[in-house]
Amino acid sequence: MEGGTNSKHPNEISQTQKAQPSEKTAGTEKPNAANGPLTGLKVLDIATVYAAPFATALLGDYGADVIKIELPGKGDPVRGFHPFKDNESLAWAAISRNKRAITLNLKKEKGQHLFYQLLKNQDLLFENFRPGTLDQWGVTVQKMREVNPRLIIIRVSGYGQTGPYRTKAGFGTPATAFSGYTYISGYPDKPPLSPPISLVDYVTGLFAVIGALSALYHRDAKGGAGQEIDVSLFESMFRLLEVAVATYDQTNHITERLGNDNTSAVPVGTFQTRDGKWMVLTTSTDRTFYRLADVMGRSDMKTDPRYATNIERVKRRTEVHAIVQEWFKAHDAGEIQEIFDKNGIPVSPIYNMADIFQDPQYKARGALVEVDHPVLGKIKLPNVIPKFSQTPGTVRKTGASIGEHNFEIFTELGLSLEDINELKEEGVI
Amino acid sequence: MSQNNKKLPLSGIRVVELGNLIAGPFCTKILAEFGAEVIKIELPKVGDPLRNWRILHNGTSLWWYVQSRNKKCLTLDVRTPEGLEVIKKLLKESDVLVENFRPGTIAKWGLTPEVLEALNPNLIVSHISGYGQNGPYSDRPGFGSIGEAMGGLRYITGYPDRPPVRVGISIGDSVAALYSVIGILLALYYRDVKDGGGQEIDVALYEAVFSLMEGMIPEYDKKGVIRERTGSSFPGIVPTNTYQTKDGKYLVLAANSDNIFQRLLKVMGREDLVGDERFLTNENRVKNQDFIESMIEAWVQERTLDECLKVLNDHAIPAGRIYNAEDIIHDPHYRARDMIVEMENEALGTVKVPGIVPKLSRTPGELKWLGPKIGEHNLEVLKAIGLSEEQINQMKERGVI
Numbered sequence: 067m068e069g070g071t072n073s074k075h076p077n078e079i080s081q082t083q084k085a086q087p088s089e090k091t092a093g094t095e096k097p098n099a100a101n102g103p104l105t106g107l108k109v110l111d112i113a114t115v116y117a118a119p120f121a122t123a124l125l126g127d128y129g130a131d132v133i134k135i136e137l138p139g140k141g142d143p144v145r146g147f148h149p150f151k152d153n154e155s156l157a158w159a160a161i162s163r164n165k166r167a168i169t170l171n172l173k174k175e176k177g178q179h180l181f182y183q184l185l186k187n188q189d190l191l192f193e194n195f196r197p198g199t200l201d202q203w204g205v206t207v208q209k210m211r212e213v214n215p216r217l218i219i220i221r222v223s224g225y226g227q228t229g230p231y232r233t234k235a236g237f238g239t240p241a242t243a244f245s246g247y248t249y250i251s252g253y254p255d256k257p258p259l260s261p262p263i264s265l266v267d268y269v270t271g272l273f274a275v276i277g278a279l280s281a282l283y284h285r286d287a288k289g290g291a292g293q294e295i296d297v298s299l300f301e302s303m304f305r306l307l308e309v310a311v312a313t314y315d316q317t318n319h320i321t322e323r324l325g326n327d328n329t330s331a332v333p334v335g336t337f338q339t340r341d342g343k344w345m346v347l348t349t350s351t352d353r354t355f356y357r358l359a360d361v362m363g364r365s366d367m368k369t370d371p372r373y374a375t376n377i378e379r380v381k382r383r384t385e386v387h388a389i390v391q392e393w394f395k396a397h398d399a400g401e402i403q404e405i406f407d408k409n410g411i412p413v414s415p416i417y418n419m420a421d422i423f424q425d426p427q428y429k430a431r432g433a434l435v436e437v438d439h440p441v442l443g444k445i446k447l448p449n450v451i452p453k454f455s456q457t458p459g460t461v462r463k464t465g466a467s468i469g470e471h472n473f474e475i476f477t478e479l480g481l482s483l484e485d486i487n488e489l490k491e492e493g494v495i
Numbered sequence: 496m497s498q499n500n501k502k503l504p505l506s507g508i509r510v511v512e513l514g515n516l517i518a519g520p521f522c523t524k525i526l527a528e529f530g531a532e533v534i535k536i537e538l539p540k541v542g543d544p545l546r547n548w549r550i551l552h553n554g555t556s557l558w559w560y561v562q563s564r565n566k567k568c569l570t571l572d573v574r575t576p577e578g579l580e581v582i583k584k585l586l587k588e589s590d591v592l593v594e595n596f597r598p599g600t601i602a603k604w605g606l607t608p609e610v611l612e613a614l615n616p617n618l619i620v621s622h623i624s625g626y627g628q629n630g631p632y633s634d635r636p637g638f639g640s641i642g643e644a645m646g647g648l649r650y651i652t653g654y655p656d657r658p659p660v661r662v663g664i665s666i667g668d669s670v671a672a673l674y675s676v677i678g679i680l681l682a683l684y685y686r687d688v689k690d691g692g693g694q695e696i697d698v699a700l701y702e703a704v705f706s707l708m709e710g711m712i713p714e715y716d717k718k719g720v721i722r723e724r725t726g727s728s729f730p731g732i733v734p735t736n737t738y739q740t741k742d743g744k745y746l747v748l749a750a751n752s753d754n755i756f757q758r759l760l761k762v763m764g765r766e767d768l769v770g771d772e773r774f775l776t777n778e779n780r781v782k783n784q785d786f787i788e789s790m791i792e793a794w795v796q797e798r799t800l801d802e803c804l805k806v807l808n809d810h811a812i813p814a815g816r817i818y819n820a821e822d823i824i825h826d827p828h829y830r831a832r833d834m835i836v837e838m839e840n841e842a843l844g845t846v847k848v849p850g851i852v853p854k855l856s857r858t859p860g861e862l863k864w865l866g867p868k869i870g871e872h873n874l875e876v877l878k879a880i881g882l883s884e885e886q887i888n889q890m891k892e893r894g895v896i
Contacts, residue, residue, distance in 0.1 A: 103685035128681055143752060146777055148731030149710065151717045157710035224813075226854075229831035234808060239735050239749040240815030248737075248747065249819040250663030252653075252727075257737045257745050258817045260727040261662060262651040268707045272673040277853035279680035280529050284504035284858050287687040293857035301834055304823070305852040306669045311835065312557040313550050314820035315847035321820055326661050330548040330558075334640060336649075336658050344658055346649060348638035350516060351544050377547060407635050410597075412625065414641040416659050418650045419715035419722065422705070425645075430630035433702055434712065446716040451702045452678040453627070456694035457685050 102129030103457040107282075108187055110135065111165065112172065113194040114142045116238070116267030117299060118222040119161050121274040122192050126164035127450040127459035133184070133475060134162060134466070138169040138493055141468040154441050155465075162465030163437065163447060168476070169469040169495045173203050176494045181205070182213045183479050190278055194222040197232045207294060216292045218281045220274050226298035238299060242266045245303035246310060253325040270302040332379040333358070333390045336416070343399040347390065348412045352376060357409045362393045439464045469495065503530025504858040508683065510591040511582070512536065512566070513573070515543050517639065517668035518623045518700065519595035520562050522675040526591070527565035528851050528860035534585065534876055535563060539570040539894055542869045553842060555866075560840060561848050563866030569877070570870040570896045577895045579605045584880045587615050591679055595623040598633045608695060618693040619682040621675045627699035637700055639667035646704025647711065653724045671703035733780040734787050737817075744800040748791065749813040751777065758810050763794045840865045870896065 107130040111122040119134070119142070126132040136142050147157040171177040185191065191210065193200065200206070210217055224241045225231040239260050242248050247266075252259030277295035284290040310321045326335045331350045338344055349355040352375060359367040367373040367389075372382060379386050394402065399415055406413040415421070422428055423446075435449040450459035472495055476486050489495045508531040512523040520535070520543070527533040537543050543563075548556045572578040583606075586592060592611070594601050602608070611618055622628055625637005626645075643649050643666060644659075653660035678696035685691040714720045727747075729735040734756070735749045750759040753776060760768050768774060773783050780787060795803055800816055807814040818826070824847065829835050834850045843865070851860035873896055877887050890896045 103681045124677065148777065148781060149714050149718060149720065156713040156717060160710050160713055225828060226832050229828045231828040235811045235813040237749040237813030239747045240813045243747040243815045243817040246818045246820060246823050247663060248817045252660065257727065257739060259653065259660065260737060260747060262725065263707055263709055265707065269670065272670065272677065273853050275677050276525065276673065276680065277855055279677065279684060280504040281855055281858065283680060283684050287684065291857060293855055295853050295855050297853040301832065301852045304834060305849060306664055308561040308849045309549060309558045310820045311823065311847060311849050312561050314824060316552055316557055316843060317550055319550065323663065329661065346640045346644040348640045350638055410636050412636040412638040412641045414644040416644040416649045417647050419647060419711050422647055423715060427626055427630045427632040431627050431699065431702065433705060442717060445713050448706050448708065448712055451698065451706055452674050453697040454678065454682065454694055456691065
């Protein structure tokens with residue numbers, strides 16, 4: 067149970083350093099520390115771009131102390147991502163919230179030495195190098211375990227730590243195509259459509275957090291040991307495609323892309339209103355459809371065997387959708403929203419960012435949070451989700467500048483100002 | 496398949512699912528894969544509508560079998576006084592309740608936050624809904640596509656000259672489910688490691704989608720930019736796109752980091768452009784996107800997909816084919832990673848289903864069985880909370896279970 071006490075670096079152990087990553091002590095020494103369920107948990111993030119950093123940002127939202135390690139001089143590529151304002155990447159500001167940032171070169175011996183020192187005190191390590199890269203530098207799981215047996219290591223990669231494609235360059239777009247997701251997205255008369263956001267990175271980040279928390283629970287609530295978690299981009303996306311697998315296996319049916327006609331229930335889709343707005347409508351259950359039929363003045367459809375059940379409506383998708391479209395064309399969006407809300411039929415206008423910033427539901431839920439930014443003044447970010455009744459998370463700061471916390475963290479490790487300057491000159495930090 | 500001695504991180508945790516369709520059930524399925532005992536409650540005779548969705552086999556959807564794997568199925572009409580007593584009894588001995596009804600619905604049935612708290616102060620309750628438990632839209636019915644539209648994803652999906660398009664799967668529901676799992680694990684950790692007691696978790700579909708909107712919030716906030724639909728290309732990250740090959744297939748290519756793009760130039764035989772200022776940084780590539788896109792298009796058009804992939808993979812340039820279900824089931828990498836698992840099922844015989852994500856080295860998840868028949872575990876579950884066989888039969892006659 068005692069993590070990090072069998073360290074082999076006696077010459078470097080400082081008095082300020084606690085050898086035990088103890089979440090039980092729930093230390094809240096930092097002035098802006100959170101009160102989330104993970105307060106006191108220590109997380110090291112040596113990953114780049116999106117999936118793993120999104121995972122550590124989520125843990126940070128809930129109070130974990132996340133230290134982000136970047137390559138000296140270069141930093142995380144996200145710092146170079148569009149768009150910029152006043153030379154500040156807005157993407158970086160968002161993804162790196164609540165993290166402390168230090169620089170450290172893991173390819174250098176001194177860098178590794180500091181890394182292991184830091185590692186003693188950690189609960190979780192997130193990495194997303196191409197499988198084999200860390201081993202090549204001599205940073206192996208075995209060495210990390212020697213330093214900290216209780217460590218939970220989350221390894222994120224494009225194709226996983228095993229299998230024939232493990233060393234392929236794992237970027238989001240190809241991994242998404244490999245997962246089967248791209249093939250079924252878009253219109254039949256156009257090429258398959260890649261998602262407009264780094265969807266696979268986000269979904270992988272969520273699975274990485276699920277793995278990390280499961281392992282943490284196993285370790286701390288059940289007296290289990292530390293372990294490794296292997297999360298890949300393609301599998302995370304594929305995990306959401308389960309219907310397609312069982313369907314192909316049992317019926318040899320390959321799910322194709324169908325534009326907006328790819329739903330399991332009918333009517334479901336995008337319809338244009340009299341005032342030219344696009345709205346989405348969903349009737350997933352027969353009961354919802356009956357309410358829609360009443361609203362459209364087509365109560366006859368409730369008892370007509372051609373329309374009364376979802377199975378039959380799916381067979382007549384085009385016909386049913388034409389009936390709905392005709393009704394939408396005769397009404398304005400605001401009117402439709404009001405009537406449908408009153409009757410319990412799910413409908414929504416399709417929002418862009420300007421709509422979102424003005425919406426009363428977003429406002430009432432505090433879905434946007436304003437955070438101080440050293441250069442930009444204030445910046446709005448999505449708030450923490452999900453919401454907890456007892457231990458809500460918080461956004462305490464936006465993305466740190468490169469090496470912003472070098473001094474703070476390396477002095478915590480017992481280094482002097484002189485040591486730190488020397489390491490900087492050598493390019494170790 | 497079943498290895499009962501395997502260590503599972505959530506073994507001993509009992510979860511009650513009061514939910515339909517995707518968001519709630521997908522959440523509890525992940526918990527079940529990692530060892531939780533999940534008891535799914537369905538309305539007697541009717542059941543979860545998912546049983547009839549998409550492609551059916553002998554009257555039950557194939558989706559059902561995967562969505563409900565590892566769960567125990569109990570029929571119970573919670574709206575009857577007798578049913579309410581039974582679920583209270585069950586919740587007294589449970590750790591987690593997951594529900595995805597419209598806000599206020601389970602309270603109307605008698606399961607108010609106060610009642611639940613008095614019943615079991617250690618209970619963790621995850622509410623999944625379209626718009627969240629409060630705010631002006633909270634009592635609207637909220638489904639996945641609505642969350643996708645309101646969360647901002649629909650608007651940017653598709654082509655500028657066409658209506659916004661749905662993505663291929665129920666992404667809003669799936670992402671909300673993952674957040675619910677995360678919320679439950681956080682709350683379990685707080686309860687059991689920090690002695691914090693139970694609490695409520697409020698997951699809104701639209702917020703789950705909204706959380707994926709990257710830099711779009713600060714982009715609009717600071718620059719007034721509204722992101723629009725741009726097909727398969729990534730706005731501001733160049734080059735990332737889909738290209739058609741000589742043999743009519745599609746190649747996805749993401750050569751959007753500085754070093755990788757230099758390698759791509761060499762692969763395409765454009766040594767003359769290596770080191771050219773215009774392509775060295777993403778910022779400059781964004782300015783020259785049209786030139787870059789047409790250069791890649793021309794190169795890809797002259798080669799088959801296999802030719803493209805061979806040379807791109809050899810030079811570690813991220814690229815791939817676009818897989819469909821058939822490609823996936825036959826792929827050696829999926830096989831090697833146990834991502835396609837064969838299971839036995841009474842109704843289906845041998846059936847392939849997706850494996851478990853993520854992979855934990857000491858406490859991997861486990862697949863025990865596929866979606867059960869309606870009410871399959873009535874006897875087992877109700878007996879375990881102290882009901883006699885006679886009581887159970889009476890409830891069945893009255894339509895409570």
